[in-house]
Amino acid sequence: xxxxxxxxxxxxxxxxxxxxxxxxxxxxxxxxxxxxxxxxxxxxxxxxxxxxxxxxxxxxxxxxxxxxxxxxxxxxxxxxxxxxxxxxxxxxxxxxxxxxxxxxxxxxxxxxxxxxxxxxxxxxxxxxxxxxxxxxxxxxxxxxx
Ligand SMILES: Nc1ncnc2c1ncn2[C@@H]1O[C@H](COP(=O)(O)OP(=O)(O)OP(=O)(O)O)[C@@H](O)[C@H]1O
Ligand SMILES: [Mg+2]
Numbered sequence: 001x002x003x004x005x006x007x008x009x010x011x012x013x014x015x016x017x018x019x020x021x022x023x024x025x026x027x028x029x030x031x032x033x034x035x036x037x038x039x040x041x042x043x044x045x046x047x048x049x050x051x052x053x054x055x056x057x058x059x060x061x062x063x064x065x066x067x068x069x070x071x072x073x074x075x076x077x078x079x080x081x082x083x084x085x086x087x088x089x090x091x092x093x094x095x096x097x098x099x100x101x102x103x104x105x106x107x108x109x110x111x112x113x114x115x116x117x118x119x120x121x122x123x124x125x126x127x128x129x130x131x132x133x134x135x136x137x138x139x140x141x142x143x144x145x
Contacts, residue, residue, distance in 0.1 A: 002145050003136045005127060012038045012124075012133055016045020019120070019137060022145065023050075025072045025100050030108030030115060033124035038133045039106045040078075042122065046104060047074060058106065063091055066101075073101035079110040088114065117141060 006012045019029070019042070029046070031039040044056045051070035058078045067074040075096040082088070088111060096103050097116070108115065118140040127134045139145050 001136055001138045003134065006038070006133045006135060007129065007131050009038070009041050009131075012041040012135065013045035013048065015135060016042040016047075017049040019122070020046040020049035022139075022143075023102055023120075025102065026098075027120060027140075028097060028103045028115070028118070029105065029120040029122060031104065031106050031122050031124065032109055034126075037124040037126065038135070039124060042124070042135070043076060043104050043106070046102075047076075050074060050102065063087060064093075064096060069102075073099075075099075075101050075103045077103065077105045079105065079107040082107075082110055085111065085114070 004015055006015060031042065033039055040056065040058050047056050047067060052067040052074060054067045056076065063077055063079060063082055065076045067076065077096065093114070105111070120140060121138040123136045125134050126132065137145060
């Protein structure tokens with residue numbers, strides 16, 4: 001499992017670009033990490049690489065934001081404000097997770113019981129230096145970094 005250290009938001013975005021090069025339609029990226037760990041920053045890099053011109057911020061009032069890319073749709077879920085798992089059923093989460101698009105999930109731990117095994121798991125945490133982030137990326141089974 002590769003572990004990366006980044007020292008600026010741009011470096012985390014670049015790592016997102018590298019990850020995006022390995023993504024295929026239907027892939028799910030589960031992002032774990034505390035507030036400010038850099039989840040949205042990584043998502044920005046992924047989306048840049050996938051060719052969406054949309055501005056990427058965390059969806060604040062909705063659980064999911066859809067972006068258009070040159071290839072497949074990109075679904076950006078942010079579960080920070082989700083209170084009950086039922087809210088996912090209400091938005092029809094299956095389409096986002098199991099459809100043709102790429103699904104990027106911040107605060108993925110909140111829907112852990114619903115995640116399939118075939119998921120990219122990205123853990124982000126603060127390092128000792130002020131802008132250091134430690135980012136580990138586990139590919140799904142049968143895939144490699
Ligand atoms: N190495 C780094 N990588 C990513 N972000 C960094 C880094 N160093 C500093 N930052 C700053 O940390 C913040 C990361 O914010 P970001 O929104 O990506 O976090 P988040 O994990 O999505 O948080 P939230 O849980 O609130 O959605 C930004 O303000 C960014 O400028
Ligand atoms: Mg965020």
